[in-house]
Amino acid sequence: MTHESDERRIEIECLRYDPERDETPRYQSWQVPFRDDMSVLQGLQYIKDRLDGSLSFRWSCRMAICGSCGHMVNGEPKLSCHAFLRDYFPGKVRVEPLQHFPVLRDLVVDQSDFLDKLESVRPQLVPRQPRTLAEGPYRQTPQQMARYYAYSQCINCLLCYAACPQYGLDDGFTGPAALALLHRYNADSRDVGWAARAEVANAEQGVWGCTLVGYCSEVCPKAVDPAHAINQNKVASTLDYFGLRKRLPPRGGDA
Amino acid sequence: MEVIRCDLVVVGGGGAGLRAAIAAAQADPALKIALVSKVVPMRSHTVAAEGGSAGVIRGDDSLDQHFDDTVSGGDWLCDQDAVQFFVERCTEEMVQLEHWGCPWSRLDDGRINVRFFGGMKVQRTWFAADKTGFHMLHTLFQTSLRHRGIERYDEFFVAELLVEDGRARGVLAIEMASGQPVRFASSAVILCTGGAGRVYRQNTNAGIVTGDGMGLAFRQGVALRDMEFVQYHPTALPGTGILITEGCRGEGAVLLNRHGHRYLQDYGLGPPEPWPRAKAMELGPRDRLSQAFWHEERQGRTIATPQGQAVHLDLRHLGARRIHERLPLITEVARTFAGVDPVTQPIPVRPAVHYTMGGIQCNRHAETSLPGLYAAGECASVGIHGANRLGSNSLAELVVFGKVAGEHAAAFARSQPAAPDRSLQLQAEAAAQRLLSLLGRERGERVATLRDELGDCMESGVGIFRDEAGMRAACDKLAGLRERWRAGIRLDDRSRVFNTEWLCAVELGFMLEVAEAMAHAALQRRESRGAHVRLDAFQARDDRNFLAHSLAWWRGDDAPRIDHAPVVITRSPPQTRHYGGAGNRAQLT
Numbered sequence: 001m002t003h004e005s006d007e008r009r010i011e012i013e014c015l016r017y018d019p020e021r022d023e024t025p026r027y028q029s030w031q032v033p034f035r036d037d038m039s040v041l042q043g044l045q046y047i048k049d050r051l052d053g054s055l056s057f058r059w060s061c062r063m064a065i066c067g068s069c070g071h072m073v074n075g076e077p078k079l080s081c082h083a084f085l086r087d088y089f090p091g092k093v094r095v096e097p098l099q100h101f102p103v104l105r106d107l108v109v110d111q112s113d114f115l116d117k118l119e120s121v122r123p124q125l126v127p128r129q130p131r132t133l134a135e136g137p138y139r140q141t142p143q144q145m146a147r148y149y150a151y152s153q154c155i156n157c158l159l160c161y162a163a164c165p166q167y168g169l170d171d172g173f174t175g176p177a178a179l180a181l182l183h184r185y186n187a188d189s190r191d192v193g194w195a196a197r198a199e200v201a202n203a204e205q206g207v208w209g210c211t212l213v214g215y216c217s218e219v220c221p222k223a224v225d226p227a228h229a230i231n232q233n234k235v236a237s238t239l240d241y242f243g244l245r246k247r248l249p250p251r252g253g254d255a
Numbered sequence: 256m257e258v259i260r261c262d263l264v265v266v267g268g269g270g271a272g273l274r275a276a277i278a279a280a281q282a283d284p285a286l287k288i289a290l291v292s293k294v295v296p297m298r299s300h301t302v303a304a305e306g307g308s309a310g311v312i313r314g315d316d317s318l319d320q321h322f323d324d325t326v327s328g329g330d331w332l333c334d335q336d337a338v339q340f341f342v343e344r345c346t347e348e349m350v351q352l353e354h355w356g357c358p359w360s361r362l363d364d365g366r367i368n369v370r371f372f373g374g375m376k377v378q379r380t381w382f383a384a385d386k387t388g389f390h391m392l393h394t395l396f397q398t399s400l401r402h403r404g405i406e407r408y409d410e411f412f413v414a415e416l417l418v419e420d421g422r423a424r425g426v427l428a429i430e431m432a433s434g435q436p437v438r439f440a441s442s443a444v445i446l447c448t449g450g451a452g453r454v455y456r457q458n459t460n461a462g463i464v465t466g467d468g469m470g471l472a473f474r475q476g477v478a479l480r481d482m483e484f485v486q487y488h489p490t491a492l493p494g495t496g497i498l499i500t501e502g503c504r505g506e507g508a509v510l511l512n513r514h515g516h517r518y519l520q521d522y523g524l525g526p527p528e529p530w531p532r533a534k535a536m537e538l539g540p541r542d543r544l545s546q547a548f549w550h551e552e553r554q555g556r557t558i559a560t561p562q563g564q565a566v567h568l569d570l571r572h573l574g575a576r577r578i579h580e581r582l583p584l585i586t587e588v589a590r591t592f593a594g595v596d597p598v599t600q601p602i603p604v605r606p607a608v609h610y611t612m613g614g615i616q617c618n619r620h621a622e623t624s625l626p627g628l629y630a631a632g633e634c635a636s637v638g639i640h641g642a643n644r645l646g647s648n649s650l651a652e653l654v655v656f657g658k659v660a661g662e663h664a665a666a667f668a669r670s671q672p673a674a675p676d677r678s679l680q681l682q683a684e685a686a687a688q689r690l691l692s693l694l695g696r697e698r699g700e701r702v703a704t705l706r707d708e709l710g711d712c713m714e715s716g717v718g719i720f721r722d723e724a725g726m727r728a729a730c731d732k733l734a735g736l737r738e739r740w741r742a743g744i745r746l747d748d749r750s751r752v753f754n755t756e757w758l759c760a761v762e763l764g765f766m767l768e769v770a771e772a773m774a775h776a777a778l779q780r781r782e783s784r785g786a787h788v789r790l791d792a793f794q795a796r797d798d799r800n801f802l803a804h805s806l807a808w809w810r811g812d813d814a815p816r817i818d819h820a821p822v823v824i825t826r827s828p829p830q831t832r833h834y835g836g837a838g839n840r841a842q843l844t
Contacts, residue, residue: 018750037494037562037592049703053747053756058298060461063497063588065389066298082591104432105753111295115409123397125356137353139365145358152358152390156297181397188356 007033010085011092012043014055017103025103028052029092032085040080040093041069044107057095057107064221067157071107072096077159077219098162100171114158117174121182121200126193144189151184151229153222160216160226166209173209174200176216176226183229186236198240207233256683257437261287261406262668264426264441266413266468268292269299270388270653271632271660272447273395278661280402286665289439291408291428293463293758296396300449300461301653304388305500305584307380308650310346312369316377318342325648326827328374328540329641330785331802332481334823337619337638341648341655348654349381357394358383360581368844370581371505372646374540374834376533378844380647385502385584388650395654411437412758415686416444416471416628417679423627424674426471427683429690429758434751436687440679442671443627443664446472446615447657450633452485454770455608455718456710459491459498468634470765472615473772473815477623478806480636480820481613482769483777484786486644487719488609489544492593494562496607499585501646503570504537506581507843510544511567511601512556518566520835522547529840539834542643542786545606549719560603567601574598606719610649612640612786613776616806621660627667631660638804638823642785693760694751699743702759705736709763709770712736717774722791726778733771734814740767741812772807772815779817780805798829 017025059069069080101109160176217227321342369378383390415427423444448468452460490499512518524539557564614636716729748756782797803819
């Protein structure tokens, strides 16, 4: 049980924008009582439930796996369920929509551009020789799986796009999460689809759009390391350019 | 009002909805399929499933054993024809996911590894570390992108099922970004909207799990079946209800009370050694484990935490390597949300509502009683879970019955002549008007006030243990809450653009009606079975009177009517459920 005397209050300031009413975004602050285990998301929920029901934001799983609740928290891209009020106290917490995306309303951004990019990298397994269901699963050793497993952990939370200065300058850039997903399939021992994905990877707006800042990997809540995935594909893309890709040694499990 | 014409509407973009859409597109590439969801598919609650998905693969396992574990786990309330159909199709669906790229955990030689879950005689759970639902969902989503027939409508909130001449003919939805009503005109509808765990205060479910699809079908006269059976997962974090997977116990974790005692041995699940051992102690079924916690708490043997009473889930003896390899998500969750490192400290856990065994009545072809309406996944009651779902059957259910629903709905949609449009349009306009009128209310209560009272009322009246007086009180309370909802919710938010407060009010309407079906079905079941356990005069299972499904029928503003229908028994007559007892130590892989 929390005692009144234990209760601390923190200022939460949110960007507000309702295109039906506001010409430009504005900020609004609330004082929110909090316990040590309360996330920024729980702070936003407290506001919505008790203080102002008109504050709009996305959330769902509250355990950092659905990727819904990414926001700028004091200027950094964070999952708000995974950031804790105690870490900002006694200062205030400022919550804003993820940067580099158009704002629909309050903390809600338009994510359609990102979803189109995910689709563009052809994130489907292309087997050398398709198996029937009766033939059972492909074999894949834990070592083979380790080559792509980290890149399969992306929850599509968009934090890396908010972190990426290149995407901020030019949203034509395919971007970190989508390119990491492209690499996830390229690096899978069951897959031979790299040629079909090369067009996206090798394009100006593909891996070469990246200028190696690496902030994407820093903000990733799932340690996907998109910067590393992109740079591995720069090597592949270069070999491709010189027609050398085929000379790469075969990978275990390719036979 | 905008009208979107298509052949088939799939409501919900989680595991079942995506599998249904892919199956329909494969069955007929020319079909126009609208995949309509209130969230982007990857946000669906399938994503949070951790432990794994059932499919017989080992030489020492068999379909018969999967059948028997499911039927006894369900306390003989399963439709055995549906269970047989299900177990025969689980493994091929797991293989299908593998062919689509799902990173199932492997043995050293590259074959699929499987783990134990509670109530299982042999290891049968396919897993992708402890993020199985996440990997299944993303694999299905990425696969769905290659099918041109599937058109996604992300963040469209479905508020009404449209029925004409006794057939499902589409839905009315609100486009969340604009607040505009949109009518989807189709020849068939598949509901894949998930469960209703959010009607309880402490639950493992995402915020979106509000029973919308159950409410949509219910209001159109389709029965909700076996709604009194609500599963408490025995291991969730106190306070938040965040799930700590059964996979932990499948790997050998133990549950300890305040005295460091493995208390499950005192509840008919022992002896504790040898450990691990199939269908015993911590690998007993979820209903029994949750009930044991309740007794321990009553006897003062649980552990006080700032978030309430808990017991300890101890993984330490598994060692850092196995914990990190097999349970990475749990490690992260325990560190972040409970402040403990499972390598060096036990995790505080307690039961929380996890799963709705009941749902929209349908047969094993996913057909409901309303022609053109199909249901799959947690929102459906196909009859495989009975009174207590066996862990790892729910992910398998998504893909097995998602596929079935997609194929059957595709064939049905193709066979239907176009519906007369005018009356459907009038229906849709009337529904839109009702929704929009919510925005203008000047007086009323806050959404959160009613939602919290609902959660507390279900927790106290229709919880792990139940009695006549408590269930009656819950029914009365729910009638009062429904009346207050009708009297008016006052919204702070009058905007049409991404107005989540407005949609929460609509969700609350569904939640109240679904909760009422649960409470009334519970009250009418005068026996104890599976997850429905009474402490009054009905503490025993009563096969003579209640080897029967409950059916709840919607009656407008009045409480639902409850009646009962027979259970299909094919080869397994009801027996006493038996867990614990002597047995060999299991070899974990």
